[in-house]
Every structure is written in structure tokens, then in C-alpha cells.
Amino acid sequence: MEESELNSRDANSKLLIEFTDHLVGLDSNKLSDSRQKIVDTLGYTVLVEAAATVATFSMLDRIANATGIPLETEMVKMSADFRESLGINNYYSAGNTLKS
Amino acid sequence: MTLNNDTVIRKEILDVQDRQKQSIRSSGTWWDGKERLFFAYQARAFLTGETTHLQKSKINGQESSRLSAAKPVIVSLAGNGKHITKKTMDDALNSGLSEAEYVELIGVTTRSICLDLFNKGLGLPYTTYEKPESSPPSQQLPRSLKKEGAWVQTVPAGQAGDIDGKELYGESQAPFIFRALSLVPEEAKEVMAITTNQYVPSEKLMRLDFSHTKEFERSQIELVAGRTSLLNECFY
Structure with missing residues (x-):
């Protein structure tokens, strides 16, 4: 992959993260800006799909946290190397899986 | 910025959201349509501050004890995924709600939050629901319930799920997130329908090149999904 493509992908990822942060955080003013940036840079289809993904995971995350479902054993093993460094093991909901 | 729904939003998303609009205003298994719509408007009020429909959704001008027990759960759900704890559920059960x-309540409220966040993301008006249905709830429990490790009973996938499991998940080894609400099968079905059409169908989860559109690649889907779960502090 060319360096210019890598830089472009990196910039696009930052736009998507910014949009996600503002939508989950319900920051209307900032959300409006990041929405427009996505449309200008990546197009309407990406905006729609990104909004659908945030909406879907906001539903799924709440369901998981409200029903106390544990993570599947295989996934626990596969994610062990990065969970600690990302602080994921400290979430309240980690207790549903990592019971003593 | 104006968005033309019909030309920009995928048909599968429009269809599954229309299905949610009908489902949320309809009577369910344990709550009637008026109560379910109350959950949706209450969640919207806490999530966005939008209270236009909230007063109208009050049942006979006052809340029943069941709705009063439901309210703190809705507040926790609407506040942010990370504010939900086991105490949220225990308090609701101690206030008289059954596990079902x-x-x-979790299913209807989170599905309505999903619709509201989608519209918020696109700068569109919030969902307008038709008049609620007031027929009595069906009150049917599945027969193949098990304690599989969640706080609530669930219908297992595979042989252990018997007819209920087969009807819900088919032959698929449904991940726990699809079984989480299976104590009320209709809720589990709607969550699976949304996930299939707005994220990835379960049978294509491990096909890492799959996405619904070529413009939004799977790596971008997972970036947004992962970031959302991080903000909601969801370990699962």
C-alpha cells in the first residue's frame, strides 16, 4: 500500500472516530460538523452506514450490559493480549465474564 | 445538509426500521403497546431532551406501579451503556417486575434508542410512531429456558434449545448477544433482524471481507463498532 493511501486511510479513520464520539456523546454542535466532513470526504453512503453501525452497537452494548451475558470462551482467549492494555478488563461489565 | 432518505439509505435499513416502528407500538409478550411506547418516549426524553410525545404517552394521566418500576431501568439505558449494573436489574425485580x-423492557427501549441515534446521526427528525395498540400481552414463556451464565434465563442454541431454539436461531450456533433476550423470543428476533440488516448477518461474521456496501468496508465497520463499544464500556 502506498504511503499516500495509508495517510488517506488514517485521516478517514479519524473522521469516523470523531463522528462516533460525537454521536454517542450526543454533542449536537460537533456532530453537525463531523457529519458534514464525512459527507464531503467519504460520501453519504458512508455517513448512513456509520450512523447505522453506531446505532446498532449502542443497542447491542446496552443489551449485553443489562443482561450480564459473558463473552464466549474462545473470544476471551483471543482478546486476552489487548484487553489489559486497553483497560477493557476494568469495565464494570468485565465482571460478567472474568468472575474470580 | 439535506438527506434524501429514499435514495441514500439502503432499503434493508429502511425496511428493518419500519418493522421496528410497528413492533414498538404493538402489544408484546408482557407489555401492551401504550406501555412500550412509553418506554420509547421516556428513553428519548432522557437521551435527547426531546419531550414532545412524553406527556401524551402517560397511561390515563398517571403511571402504573409497573411503569414506575420500569423508569429507573429506562434512565440507566438511556444515560449510557456504562451506567447499567446488576443493581439496575435487581432493583427492578425487587420493585415487582418479573424477569420476562x-x-x-430492555429490548423495546434499546431498539427505540437505536432508531433515535440513527436519525440523530443523520440529522433527521426522530421516529414518529403511530397510535399504540392496546390489546393484552400474550404472556407466553418459551419452554426451553436455561441458566447459561447471564443474569437472566435464555433459550440455548443447538439441541439444548429444542424447538424454541430451532425456531429462533435455525441451525446457527447463535452468539450470546443473540440469546440475551430470548426469554422473550420476539425481542430476540427483532434484535437479530436489526443486527443482520444494519451490521452483518451472523453467518457472515467471520467473513472479514463482507460489508453491505463497497463504500464502507468491513475494517471501517469494525472501527466504528469497536469505538462505540469502548465508549459504552461494553466488555462483551
């Missing part, structure tokens, strides 16, 4: 009522 709690599960349906």
Missing part, C-alpha cells in the same frame, strides 16, 4: 418483563 425486565427483558422485554
Whole structure:
């Protein structure tokens, strides 16, 4: 992959993260800006799909946290190397899986 | 910025959201349509501050004890995924809700939050629901319930799920997130329908090149999904 493509992908990822942060955080003013940036840079289809993904995971995350479902054993093993460094093991909901 | 729904939003998303609009205003297994719509408007009020429909959704001008027990759960759900704890459920059950009522409350409320966040993301008006249905709830429990490790009972996938499991998940080894609300099968079905059409169908989860559109690649889907779960502090 060319360096210019890598830089472009990196910039696009930052736009998507910014949009996600503002939508989950319900920051209307900032959300409006990041929405427009996505449309200008990546197009309407990406905006729609990104909004659908945030909406879907906001539903799924709440369901998981409200029903106390544990993570599947295989996934626990596969994610062990990065969970600690990302602080994921400290979430309240980690207790549903990592019971003593 | 104006968005033309019909030309920009994928048909599968429009269809599954229309299905949610009908489902949320309809009577369910443990709550009637008026109560379910109350959950949706209450969640919207806490999530966005939008209270236009909230007063109208009050049942006979006052809340029943069941709705009063439901309210703190809705507040926790609407506040942010990370504010939900086991105490949220225990308090609801101690206030008189059954486990099945709690599960349906979670399903309806989170599905309505999903619709509202989608529209918020696109700068569109919030969902308008038609008049609620007031027929009595069906009150049917599945027969193949098990304690599989969640706080609530669930219908297992595979042989252990028997007819209920087969009807819900088919032959697929449904991940726990699809079984989470299976105490109320209709809620589990709607969550699976949304996930299939707005994220990835379960049978294509491990096909890492799959996405619904070529413009939004799977790596971008997972970036947004992962970031959302991080903000909601969801370990699962």
C-alpha cells in the first residue's frame, strides 16, 4: 500500500472516530460538523452506514450490559493480549465474564 | 445538509426500521403497546431532551406501579451503556417486575434508542410512531429456558434449545448477544433482524471481507463498532 493511501486511510479513520464520539456523546454542535466532513470526504453512503453501525452497537452494548451475558470462551482467549492494555478488563461489565 | 432518505439509505435499513416502528407500538409478550411506547418516549426524553410525545404517552394521566418500576431501568439505558449494573436489574425485580418483563423492557427501549441515534446521526427528525395498540400481552414463556451464565434465563442454541431454539436461531450456533433476550423470543428476533440488516448477518461474521456496501468496508465497520463499544464500556 502506498504511503499516500495509508495517510488517506488514517485521516478517514479519524473522521469516523470523531463522528462516533460525537454521536454517542450526543454533542449536537460537533456532530453537525463531523457529519458534514464525512459527507464531503467519504460520501453519504458512508455517513448512513456509520450512523447505522453506531446505532446498532449502542443497542447491542446496552443489551449485553443489562443482561450480564459473558463473552464466549474462545473470544476471551483471543482478546486476552489487548484487553489489559486497553483497560477493557476494568469495565464494570468485565465482571460478567472474568468472575474470580 | 439535506438527506434524501429514499435514495441514500439502503432499503434493508429502511425496511428493518419500519418493522421496528410497528413492533414498538404493538402489544408484546408482557407489555401492551401504550406501555412500550412509553418506554420509547421516556428513553428519548432522557437521551435527547426531546419531550414532545412524553406527556401524551402517560397511561390515563398517571403511571402504573409497573411503569414506575420500569423508569429507573429506562434512565440507566438511556444515560449510557456504562451506567447499567446488576443493581439496575435487581432493583427492578425487587420493585415487582418479573424477569420476562425486565427483558422485554430492555429490548423495546434499546431498539427505540437505536432508531433515535440513527436519525440523530443523520440529522433527521426522530421516529414518529403511530397510535399504540392496546390489546393484552400474550404472556407466553418459551419452554426451553436455561441458566447459561447471564443474569437472566435464555433459550440455548443447538439441541439444548429444542424447538424454541430451532425456531429462533435455525441451525446457527447463535452468539450470546443473540440469546440475551430470548426469554422473550420476539425481542430476540427483532434484535437479530436489526443486527443482520444494519451490521452483518451472523453467518457472515467471520467473513472479514463482507460489508453491505463497497463504500464502507468491513475494517471501517469494525472501527466504528469497536469505538462505540469502548465508549459504552461494553466488555462483551
